[in-house]
Amino acid sequence: MIDKKNLSEQDICNKFITPALQKAGWDLQEQIFAEYQITKGRVTVRGQLHARGSAKRADYVLFYKPGIPIAVIEAKDNTHTVGHGMQQAVGYAEALEVPFVFSSNGDGFLFRNTLASAAQMETELSLDEFPRPEQLWTWWNDERGLTATQNNLVTEDYYRDGSGKVPRYYQMLAINKTTEAIARGQNRILLVMATGTGKTMTAFQIIWRLWRAKAKKRILFLADRNILIDQTMTNDFKPFGSAMTKISKRQTDKSYEIYLSLYQAITGEDESKDIYKQFSRDFFDLIVVDECHRGSAAEDSNWREILEYFSSATQIGLTATPKETKEVSNIDYFGEPIYTYSLKQGIDDGFLxxxxxxxxxxxxxxxxxxxxxxxxxxxxxxxxxxxxxxxxxxxxxxxxxxxxxxxxxxxxxxxxxxxxxxxxxxxxxxxxxxxxxxxxxxxxxxxxxxxxxxxxxxxxxxxxxxxxxxxxxxxxxxxxxxxxxxxxxxxxxxxxxxxxxxxxxxxxxxxxxxxxxxxxxxxxxxxxxxxxxxxxxxxxxxxxxxxxxxxxxxxxxxxxVGDPPNPPEPExxxxxxxxxxxxxxxxxxxxRNVTIEVAAERVMYYDANNQPITESLKDYTLKTLNREFASLDDFLRRWNAADRKKTIIEELEGEGVFFEALNAELHLNLDPFDLICHLAWDQPPLTRQERAAKVKKRDPFTKYGAKARRVLEALLEKYADQGITTIEDVKVLQLDPFRDLGTPLEIVKAFGDKEAYEKALRELEDQLYKYTDSA
CATH class of the missing domain: 3.40.50.300 (P-loop containing nucleotide triphosphate hydrolases)
Structure with a gap:
């Protein structure tokens, strides 16, 4: 019989959680997405350096259909309780805006149903009691009060190109929220998505689903620049193929279903040039207005004129920057944004x-x-x-x-x-x-x-x-x-x-x-x-x-109220x-004859909230370290307990601490360990070479055989030259001078096995970071 306590988290997933999901009717290819990446990991910049923080990755995200997430599962190994991962899973579920959350250690599931009454919100389930996809969807559907017709529309298939690429979580939210709003009969919709987050791709999936469901049969996509129309037709909208056309002043063929147009191409200075009036008022049943902040919001603009002419159509405004002044408003026309994905959120998530x-x-x-x-x-x-x-x-x-x-x-x-x-x-x-x-x-x-x-x-x-x-x-x-x-x-x-x-x-x-x-x-x-x-x-x-x-x-x-709106400043x-x-x-x-000089030149850094850091990089780092570690003892305890020091280094880089830039600012060349201790707690630093020399002097590896000792000595030299993260990467065994000692497998066997090699490496690190000379 398998002793679950000896199994890794991955083993628990493979042997118990995934089989339980399949037994409950969840499809492994279409509905079960393991190791699902939600965010990318924020990029932090210091000087000319950058680093990515940790991505948010759920152990499982369950989809009712591709593009329609419905539940999150967080797995833990069997040394933890069944509900140990619940709080982590709740965070992922909130990002995805799904109502069903599960935690498991392989013995069963703790199930949080956010739609249930408070007394029944969390219940324990056996492995055999995991809900079927139809059950969860029915519960969610009933909560939202969707009719059968509305349900058919909100579950319409996404376009899939066969690459396996799926929309990002925020794009799915924008697509699904818009589709549901239209299913409920809402006819004016505003989507606010920061530049670079894929507004056009999002619009394509919305149009595709509505078009394929035959909920919207003739669709107009409006933009104000030719390059936007041409890029859209050849890239995101390409799957529409022969059903799509571009309206020009010479072409008003009414046999197509998807129309794209530069708004200037269908309006003119007098009514005889207004090509859009060659279409009946009810010709289009969906209009999507890209970059709608630029002109459509003004009451007397050409865009507004087109929208009001086709007033019976459902109209979606897309913008990164809703225009709100005393004279011009997107919100007044389209209503409050149905979904907003901001620049700050995009940077925090690592997508921007x-x-x-x-x-x-x-x-x-x-x-x-x-x-x-x-x-x-x-x-x-x-x-x-x-x-x-x-x-x-x-x-x-x-x-x-x-x-x-x-x-x-x-x-x-x-x-x-x-x-x-x-x-x-x-x-x-x-x-x-x-x-x-x-x-x-x-x-x-x-x-x-x-x-x-x-x-x-x-x-x-x-x-x-x-x-x-x-x-x-x-x-x-x-x-x-x-x-x-x-x-x-x-x-x-x-x-x-x-x-x-x-x-x-x-x-x-x-x-x-x-x-x-x-x-x-x-x-x-x-x-x-x-x-x-x-x-x-x-x-x-x-x-x-x-x-x-x-x-x-x-x-x-x-x-x-107020003066008439001013038109946008032209080129x-x-x-x-x-x-x-x-x-x-x-x-x-x-x-021509005047002297101009630079009075000040300053590089400005920005913190996790996109606010300028007014202090020096040293002061910012010091504040970050004091926030992360309560004391020197707290830091030493966490550093020494870490199986990989690289983990702590990457976590601090994710908070904006860049050791290379900091060394440059302070004119130092220290290991991250010494840089932290010196900066935060004024400890006398040692160079990597000094630390390696102290280990050699203590000669703590006499228990190992000759070949293993040569490996450890070579690792010390690599540390002195390149730092701790280099020797923690097993690929170092493929480099000189390790090549002279054999293949990586042969080197590991000199210690017995991989586990014994990693234990020896941890002992080496312990010796490197013995803090006092007497230790």
Whole structure:
């Protein structure tokens, strides 16, 4: 008979839990997902280093159907009680928003039914009593009060491409919540999902399920940029195939089922150009509005006009930044968001890239600038005599040396990191963008000679620049490297490998700020893109500290109150100085002879709540260590008890403690153990070489045979050279000098077996970290 107490957690799963689930009718391929990853693990950045924290991974997530999670199970080995994993499982269930939670040690299950009365919320079940899928679904269905017709819609199949790839947990929540709302008859729906979290893919699955269920037969997907439509058709919406078409001013074929359109393509300046009116008011029964913050919310906008024309259709608004002002509101039209997945949550979960900020303060930005009486600009215009400050720069006053200094600092940063990192430079307007392009070309003449596309101005008026936008976005394309823009690239540009965002634009709109920051938030592991850097030349990143930066949208729209809404600022023509006359009539003064210097340059780090860390890296680390460990004894106890020291090191890195960056800041080269003890409790540190020498001097391994001793001595040398995490990895046995001692298997056999080798390694670590000289 099997002694469960000697079995690992994995054995308990394989021998008892999974068989119990299968016996209850759960399908191993379609419904039982073991080791299910919920989050990815937050990426933390310090200096040029990054590390991933631990991912949230449930032992089991049970799905009624693929894409429809219903229960979570947490498993423990049999040395724990049956309910030991319940609290952990509850956390996973809350993230997935499922009502049924189980914990097991192989003897049975502790079952938490959050739909049951308080007295019956948790009950113990034998292995043979696990509920069937239909039973759990019926309970949940009854709780929600869904009719048979509604149930059929909310259980409609997801699209599956055969790759086994499933939507992320938050995408499933958005898809399922939207589908259920439509099943219940809700006709105005708002989804708020941060840039880079897959809004279009989410929209595709919603449309696919409704279309396949024949609940919605003719569907219109609206966006405001051609590139968004083209990307959507060739990527996420490709499975619609021949049922899909793109509406243009020349094509209004009504034989298709899925229509995509640029809203400008179906509206015009007069009613005769309004192509959408060639469709009857009830032609579409579903309309999805992408990036709905940009224009559709305003009462007199073209988008709103289209939506009101097709008012009988169910309408879904997608946005990363709900637009809420006194004049314009998404919430007033679509209602409160049915689901929100924020930038902060995306970074915490590890699906979005975090950021670091390098802020530059120029002397004239801090103190302002005032022209001498009678001073004229480079074009001979008399400059209005008053105080100018950062609000004026590049709008009413151009200080050419300032533009040159910004270009110089951008270049210095890229050359110190990687001059081929994709970079977007946001300027005030097209004229500013052109000046910046010229300044950057002069700073990077050698790289521009290699390829003139190294720097491109990508703005609304530049046919050549817009033609290179796809190449900038495409991860495999080397050029362009630096894209200089003003408004064109603030939204709808899926630049997965953009590693640098430059802000030389004064941003006061939270919506616009979120959109710009969103250009860098995508992670692309294949191209080593885990975080991005913001170079801030106009203090725009002060908006990070605004509670509204990542808060829930608050409706401030007052229908019928206030001035008429202002249209979005277009990518206008390049502005030119106007002829001499009244100084106030000159649109921009251009000043060449002025000295600009950097007054301050500061790298800003951000904590787990995306708030700026105002203290030094040393002080931040010290606070983190004091929070994690009650005392030196507490740290030593946990360090010595850890089977792998790497575990503690990774946990601290997940909290933002980077030992390499800290060593660099303190001009030290210490093992994490010594760095922690020295920094937090002022203990005298030893180098790795000193620790290894002390172990050799004590010679504690006389009980081992000759070959085993040579292995331990080689491990000591590896520790002295490369650190503790290297020798804890069994792959070290494949490297020199271990190759001369035999294969990894032969080396392990010198100790008896793998368990004996690992025991010897732990003894070696114990000797390394004996703390006092007398020990």
């Amino acid at each position: 890239a975090p950021y670091r900020v390098v802020r530059f303060d120029f002397d004239k930005d801090l103190t302002g600038w005032r022209p001498e009486a009678g001073m004229r600009d480079k074009y001979g215009n008399l400059i209005e005599e008053r105080d100018y400050n950062q609000k004026d720069y590049d709008k009413t006053l151009v200080l050419e040396p300032r533009t040159q200094l910004v270009a110089k600092k951008i270049t210095e940063y890229l050359r110190a990191t990687n001059p081929y990192d994709k970079t977007i430079v946001f300027c005030e307007d097209i004229e500013h963008a052109e000046r910046m392009r010229q300044a950057l070309v002069n700073e990077n003449a050698d790289l521009v000679r290699e390829d003139p596309r190294y720097i491109m101005r990508i703005t609304g008026d530049s046919k050549e620049g817009k033609a290179e936008l796809d190449n900038f976005i495409f991860p495999e394309s080397k050029y362009p490297v630096i894209a200089v823009t003003s408004k064109l690239m603030t939204t709808g540009v899926d630049a997965q490998t953009c590693k640098v965002i430059v802000l030389d634009q004064r941003i006061q709109s939270m919506t616009e700020f979120k959109q710009i920051i969103g250009r860098g938030t995508r992670i692309n592991e294949d191209h080593n893109k885990f975080y991005f850097t913001i170079l801030d030349f106009k203090r725009a990143t002060a908006l990070f500290a605004d509670p509204a930066f990542d808060g829930k949208p608050v409706q401030v729209y007052e229908p019928g 206008g023509d390049i502005s030119k100085p106007e002829p001499e006359g009244d100084p106030k009539a000159v649109r921009k003064y251009v000043v």
